[in-house]
Amino acid sequence: MEFYRVTRGYLRTRGVLVLALFFAAACVSLVSFQIGNNYVVRKAVTSQVLDSAMIALSEASRTFQALRDEDGPQRRGTLLSEARRQARALDEAHEGLKRIGQAQGFSPGAVELFANPSLDLVGMLEDLLTVSKKLLETDTPRRQTNRLTTAGAQLSNRLLIVLLRVKELEREDRILAEHRLRTMNVAALMISLVAVIVSIRFVLRPMESSVLEAQDRLEAARHDAEHARLRFDTMADNMPGALFERRERPDGSFTFDYFSAKLPGLFGTTPEEVSADGKALCANLLPEDQNAFLARLAECSANLTSFEEKVRVLHPDKGLRWVMVSSLPFLQPDGSRIWYGSVMDITDWVESEVRAAEAAEDLKRSHERLTLVTEIAPVGLYELRKTDDGLFEFPYVSGRFAEFAGIDMAEILENPSNLLPVVASEDRPELVKSIGRSADDLKHWRMRFRVIRPKSGLLWLSGAAIPRQEANGSIVWTGAVLDVTPDAIREEALRNAHRLAEQMRADNEKQALHDGLTGLPNRRYYDRVVAERLEKARNDVRQDCTLIRLDLDHFKQVNDTLGHEAGDKVLVRVAEVLRDSIRASDFAARIGGDEYSILLAQGQTEDDASALVARIQEKLAEPLIYDGRQCRIGASFGIAHVEDLAETGTDIQMFADAALYRAKEGGRNCLKSFTPALHQSLIEDRRLAIEIHEAIEADQFVPFFQPQVSAADGRLVGAEVLLRWLHPARGLLLPGDFLQMAEQLRLVSDIDRIMMEKSHDALARWRAQGLTIPKISFNVSSGRMHDPGIVALARKMRSTDTQVTFELLESILVEEESDQFRMHLDMVREAGIEIEIDDFGSGHASIIGLTEIDPSALKIDKRLVDPVAPGSQALSLVGAIVEIAETLGIETIAEGVENAEQAILLRDIGCSFLQGYHFARPLSEKQFFEYAYLPDRKSA
DSSP states (O other): OHHHHHHHHHHHHHHHHHHHHHHHHHHHHHHHOOBSTTOOOBOOOOHHHHHHHHHHHHHHHHHHHHHHHOOOHHHHHHHHHHHHHHHHHHHHHHHHHHHHHHHHTTOSSBOOOOOOTTOOHHHHHHHHHTOOHHHHHHOOOOOTTBOOOSHHHHHHHHHHHHHHHHSEEEEEEEEOSTTSOEEEEEEEOOBTTBOOOOOBOOOBOOHHHHHHHHHHHHHHHHHHHHHHHHHHHHHHHHSSSEEEEEEEOTTSOEEEEEEOTHHHHHTTOOHHHHHHOGGGGGTTBOHHHHHHHHHHHHHHHHHTOOEEEEEEEEETTTEEEEEEEEEEEEEOTTSOEEEEEEEEEOHHHHHHHHHHHHHHHHHHHHHHHHHHHHHHSSEEEEEEEEOTTSOEEEEEEOHHHHHHHTSOHHHHHHOGGGSGGGBOTTTHHHHHHHHHHHHHHOOOEEEEEEEEETTTEEEEEEEEEEEEEOTTSOEEEEEEEEEOHHHHHHHHHHHHHHHHHHHHHHHHHHHHTBOTTTOSBOHHHHHHHHHHHHHHHHHSSOOOEEEEEEEETTHHHHHHHHOHHHHHHHHHHHHHHHHHHSOTTOEEEEEETTEEEEEOOTTOOHHHHHHHHHHHHHHHTSOEEETTEEEOOOEEEEEEEESOHHHHTTHHHHHHHHHHHHHHHTTSSSEEEOOHHHHHHHHHHHHHHHHHHHHHHTTOEEEEEEEEEETTTOOEEEEEEEEEEEETTTEEEOGGGTHHHHHHTTOHHHHHHHHHHHHHHHHHHHHHTTOOOSEEEEEOOTTGGGOHHHHHHHHHHOOSSOEEEEEEEHHHHHHOOSHHHHHHHHHHHHTTOEEEEEEETSSOOOHHHHHHHOOSEEEEOHHHHTTOOTTOHHHHHHHHHHHHHHHTTOEEEEOOOOSHHHHHHHHHTTOOEEOSTTTOOOBOHHHHHHHHTOTTOOOO
16 A cells, blocks of 8 residues: 555656656747848847756656655655655746747747756656657657757657657648748647647747738838828818817916817808907907806806807908808817817898798788688688598688578588588489589589578579698698579570560571671671660669680691691581580670680679680590590680770770780680780880881991900900980880881891991991901891892991901701801801890700801800809800810900809909990990090009
């Protein structure tokens, strides 16, 4: 038993010693490696720790040898105790070496270990591992790039190699790349019945590689940071408002560490002023807002709460503006506060709020007025809703509506079905159907029906409503009902009387007074009825009269394309529509061709006439099928209403014709009413036509001249001839006052001839006084281009000193693209006359059209020049036109230059010539001569 205990202690101690020896040798080996490729492991190891390790290793070897040779139990016990002490010393030495390795991290450098040369480590290994000394001394392992520097290092390295060769379980040797990560794992098992597992791992990163990689990472980080900064600045400078970072110091002073580009402009200051003094932003605040703004800012700073305030800025360029400042403070360790915030211009929003408040107030007042009106109006107003599930409800009914129904208003609002029993049973089905049709097609609802009130009896009502579909699918009718009981009774009586009279005179009137094609009363019958109405008005009390004139649109095309038979069908269809639409008391007649007249019964208003026209238009819109083809009918209507027919007499027909003519001018298929203004316009047109004839005979039309100057130096380069009328009573008149009437009278060619002749004489007189105009321009219409007389006059005016130019509207280039038009242009050029495009930019002329016309200059439309200002879109647009003209080799003339700033801007973008009130208004012959010799004439 004692032998077993001693043997077990021996083996345990031997294992401890073996393990200690192995760790010591491994540590010696680790710190002694020197890696090639100019990257070595160098570290300073204190001699004290190294010597302790060597001494402990030597003593452990001797004790182990004695323990192996000793047979006595007592001596063996002493040796075992000594071996345990030496093992602890080896452990301490190992821990010291490990701490040195950890402290130095096996980082690039060197650890040189000078082992004790007297230490017979080879003998120890031979004895411990039962490996021959020859094997240890002669084996040459693959050392990678390691270089042994001392005898101790050689022995340590061999120790590891032998362990691997004797009991090799795992080896991993990986070299990723030169100057890259290197790793070595070593493991050993089962040394003399004692399990020992040792794992040694070291990582060497060459210094040059680390530096290069660090530099690469630094450069990449710098590039990413620069890109992020540029991206942030771009977004911040182009957002609707501005961003800022404001530093508030404990002493109350503050600066802006950062602000986006738009911040100074919002407060009417400059970036330099803001950078120099953060308080510059408050300089333009309204005094009454400034104190409250700063007080609120101080409060939020003290409480570290968010700040959001609207404040007014008296901007030096934009006037009064509203801005919203929003910011949030963050307390810093030094007591300062960093504010991060934004600023937005909310002037438009504030103004819209004001307008909304004003609109709400107006709406309130309007609602109050309408409420009062509905209480006294003779009509009943209502709003009916049909929900998406088919139920009906009345959101609103007026008191008059409930009165007509004979039911209390509360009952109607509570249950709409209470109304249906009140409607006459004969009218009830049609009422329900008409509402259903209106719900389906969303067309206006109109119907005349009867109600039988519980207390008041029968009542005729005329109802009308406009449907609309809401977003939730429900349909809402807004309408009114009117008591038409007297009219219904009278109309019924008139209808019966008319029917009887028609039966008695049917045969006779069919032959003499009715149109054979349509069956309507003819022109003869119409004239008789008008005469009777006029006679009655003159002999009886004052009578009103309403007349509707109807003329079919493009009826000639129906005859030309489908034939006269189709035209007859259209005329018959129109007659049927008129008969179905008018009342029995109204009178409709075909007065000739495709013209019809409707004479409404006395008491009908212009609104009644408009309603009748709407019904007629609705029915005419339904297509007529003829010979398998659709034939759509359109018509224009003119309405004339007079309160006293005796006063106007037959002029009412002229009034209706004038209204019809305006409807034709307005685009056809529409309605125009004769108004006092139209009446006055007719009178004035008649007078104007007479005066234009008289003006030509009295030589009252004269030319005025507006100078054109060089944009570069302001010298006079030409003049545009403008028409003026020296009216004896109204003074100087512009073309807009009379030219349209002159065109209707076909007198424009005569007026153009007068202008050119007088301009020719003016040029001669100026030349005699020493003034020569380089160029003179005339506005010429497309039709005048075809007049050989105009070309002859221009050729006569042309001289070696003065160039004659015709200005053509840009719209002509779009409308006139015929070969004949181009031929006339060639004739004009052959006569030595240049072509300029007037009002360029107002039409849609193409670049190809310009190249074909080949004008000498483009006159930029005044409407494009008016808004020209620094940085404006108009300036860019005009600049684009100038670039196009320069590309095509064409000069540019800017019209309507109003001030010096515009003149400078237009000159800077390359505009050739300028014309406008900034230089001179249109001048008479004498005024122009004086202007030409002004020494201080304005220039760009």
